[in-house]
Amino acid sequence: MAFSDWITDARNIVFLVIALTMVGGALVVVTTRNVVHSALTLVVVLGGSAALFLMLGAEFVAWAVILVYVGAVVVLFLFGIMITRAPIGRDSVRLDHERRWPPALIALSVFVVMAWSTTLAFGSEQISGGVIRTDAIGDLLFSRYVIPFEAVSFVLLAALIGGIVLARKDPDR
Amino acid sequence: MTVALAILDNFWVFLVIKLLAVVLVLLGFSLAIIYAELKIMAHMQARIGPYFAGGRFGWAQPFADALKFLQKEDLVPDEADSPVFRLAPAVSLMSTVAVFVIVPFSPTLIARDLDVGIFYALAVSSIGTLGVLMAGWSSANKYSLMGGLRAAAQLIAYELPMVLAVAAVVVQAGTMSMVGIVEAQGGTALFTIPGTDIGLPFVMVGQIVAFGIFMTAALAELSRIPFDMPIAESELVFGYLTEYSGIRFTMFFLAEYAGMFSMAALATTLFLGGWYLPGLDPTIFGPFVMMGKVSLLVFVMIWVRVTWPRLREDQLQSFAWKWLIPVSLANIMVTAVLKVVL
Numbered sequence: 001m002a003f004s005d006w007i008t009d010a011r012n013i014v015f016l017v018i019a020l021t022m023v024g025g026a027l028v029v030v031t032t033r034n035v036v037h038s039a040l041t042l043v044v045v046l047g048g049s050a051a052l053f054l055m056l057g058a059e060f061v062a063w064a065v066i067l068v069y070v071g072a073v074v075v076l077f078l079f080g081i082m083i084t085r086a087p088i089g090r091d092s093v094r095l096d097h098e099r100r101w102p103p104a105l106i107a108l109s110v111f112v113v114m115a116w117s118t119t120l121a122f123g124s125e126q127i128s129g130g131v132i133r134t135d136a137i138g139d140l141l142f143s144r145y146v147i148p149f150e151a152v153s154f155v156l157l158a159a160l161i162g163g164i165v166l167a168r169k170d171p172d173r
Numbered sequence: 174m175t176v177a178l179a180i181l182d183n184f185w186v187f188l189v190i191k192l193l194a195v196v197l198v199l200l201g202f203s204l205a206i207i208y209a210e211l212k213i214m215a216h217m218q219a220r221i222g223p224y225f226a227g228g229r230f231g232w233a234q235p236f237a238d239a240l241k242f243l244q245k246e247d248l249v250p251d252e253a254d255s256p257v258f259r260l261a262p263a264v265s266l267m268s269t270v271a272v273f274v275i276v277p278f279s280p281t282l283i284a285r286d287l288d289v290g291i292f293y294a295l296a297v298s299s300i301g302t303l304g305v306l307m308a309g310w311s312s313a314n315k316y317s318l319m320g321g322l323r324a325a326a327q328l329i330a331y332e333l334p335m336v337l338a339v340a341a342v343v344v345q346a347g348t349m350s351m352v353g354i355v356e357a358q359g360g361t362a363l364f365t366i367p368g369t370d371i372g373l374p375f376v377m378v379g380q381i382v383a384f385g386i387f388m389t390a391a392l393a394e395l396s397r398i399p400f401d402m403p404i405a406e407s408e409l410v411f412g413y414l415t416e417y418s419g420i421r422f423t424m425f426f427l428a429e430y431a432g433m434f435s436m437a438a439l440a441t442t443l444f445l446g447g448w449y450l451p452g453l454d455p456t457i458f459g460p461f462v463m464m465g466k467v468s469l470l471v472f473v474m475i476w477v478r479v480t481w482p483r484l485r486e487d488q489l490q491s492f493a494w495k496w497l498i499p500v501s502l503a504n505i506m507v508t509a510v511l512k513v514v515l
Contacts, residue, residue, distance in 0.1 A: 036310055040257065043303060059289050063296040071299025072329070078306045079325045082318060134289050134349055 015055065022048035039077045046070050060134045191284060195273050203430040207235040210475050217479040239423065247419035252313035261311060262417070262424035265304030269428045271297040272435040277351045279448045279459025290351040291339055294439055295332075298394070301428070302328040305403070308425070309413035320412025323486065324403035327393055330493035331400075335390035337501035338383040341508040342375055342443045351442050359449035374446035379511065382504045384444040386497055391436040392474065393493070395429060399481040400489060437470035438463070445470075 006012050025044040032038050046069045053062035131137050141149050208223075211234060215222025223231025249255055275290045277283040287293050302325055309321015343349050346357040358374045376384045393400040404412035414425055441447055445466045448459030455462070484492070 034254075036254075036257075040303075040307065059287065060292070063289055063293050067292070067296035067299055071296065071302065071332070075299075075302050075306065075325060075329060078303075078310070079322065079329070082306070082310055082322055082325075134292075135347075 011055065015052070018048050018051050018055070035081055036078065039074055039081065042077075043070050043074050046074065057130070057132050059132070060137055195270070195284070199270060199273065199431050199434065200427070202434050203427055204235040204239065206430045206433055206471055207238065208232065209471070210478075211235075213472065213475045214479050217476070242423040242426070243420060245419040245422075247421060248416070250313060250416050253416065254311040254313070257307050257311035258416075259421070261304050261308035262421040262428070263304075264307060265301050266424045266428040266431070268297050268299075268301035268304065269431045269435055272439070275351050276435065276438045277355060277442060277447060278463050279455055280352060281456065282460055283352065286350055286352045288350055290349050291343065291354065291439070291443065292349050294435075295336055295339065298432075298435070299328075299332060301394075301432075302332075304428075305413055308417070312413070312416035314416055316410045317413050317415050320403045320409045320415070323409075324396060324413060327396070327400065327403060327489060330490055331390040331393035331497075334386050334493060334497035334501045335394065337498065337505060338386040338390065339443065341383045341501070341505045342380055344505065344508050344512055345375060345380065347512075351447075355442055355447035355449055358446040359455070374444060374449075376444040379508065380444055380504075382500065383508075384440070386501050386504070387440055387443065388470070388473070389497065391440065392477065393489070395432045395436060395474075397429075397433075397474065398478040399484050401483060402486050402489060433471055433474055434467065437467045437474070440470055441466040 007016075022045050025041045025048065028041045029038050029045065032041065046065060050062040050065040050070075053059075053065065131140060208231075211231075212222050223234035225231060226237050227233025249258055272294045274284045275287050275294055277286065305324040305328070306321050309317045309319075309324065312318070342354065346354045348354060348357070396403050403409075404414060409415070414422060417425060441463060447466075448455045448463045450458070450462045453459075453462060
């Protein structure tokens, strides 16, 4: 499809705006000199991914991203940063690392592999039969996918107990 | 007439009208809540309260307060992180206002009956925590930072029991759509008054525990007494709001009172049957019934504020983690078992 055809579709313009915001935000996350700004820009990126899910009609996933990642994970990041150090302006601790190029290369190659393989597998084919209604997602989770669901919750429980074990003070010492 | 209707058909024009209506209703109701709070608190404390403003009963007091706030200089401290400091009140107010998309005032008077209704409300109101943390950090003030930290710890702790209390209602109603939840308590209710087909609200058929947990968590989410440690005046000046003045302070202030309205509206929809009242036609009387129930809950919130002392920080945390969360989990279990059995 020619780019001039592609860009005339309003949905593609919205997608382009969201995607460019996300790419820009992601670059700010890793380049900014202030760790709080980094966490706040992460919110913009996560909001962008929620917006992409909304565009695809997956409302439940979109709002789950907002509730879990923005409402809980990033808030915990910020809480952790602020309770240990809360730099205003330029951070006194360097956020950068001397060997920054190998991880950048790895990130880029992961992106290339994923983009290339999904384009190769699906092309411009439209995938139908997606589950959109929330009650349908619930039914599927507790019938067909009940074992993976329980496995994931078990892993999370293990992580939770691990966190408690690491954080508690030993009463004997 | 046809021209006017044609203009209304335009999506953007209709959107602007909807937005204006929401903002005006919100502003009006927030001012009404502020006035009610001034008067109710005064009478409960055996004083008169606002008396002179406006000529009678001091009705113009909230307007005078609002104008006073707006006139003040919009200060940004030298040391503050300016963009974050300026953005924080908007984030806070936006997350409260966004909840009104799914608040149903009657079967048809609703901005959008989302399939994920109540889940959406919980998700957008969780963004408010971010605004509070941004305000606390960017002020470059140790009182602000402490207030922001306390607020974040409190909002994280009380978001969980709130979500779990709502989950029990969703299990009982079998839907997350707000209209669906009201209908499960009204027209198509499973439980009715014996001998009639009048539905009972969830608070009367099994969700009284969830209602208590939801209202407690709502007070904590709004940082109101007895959960107002984040802005405890005697310890932290004014917590994360210390450095704010003028229009930005007004936005936080408005967010608190609009938040009271939205939390009361959510509780009304989830537990008190929303627009539904036996014998009244919901398409005509729905909004008035809804507003009446919301006002009742707002009155209870003000009543609690006047009669309770402030909790201590550790008491607040242990209350949330050791009592509210286990009780709400047990509540979900009982609800789910009964849902399958009945």
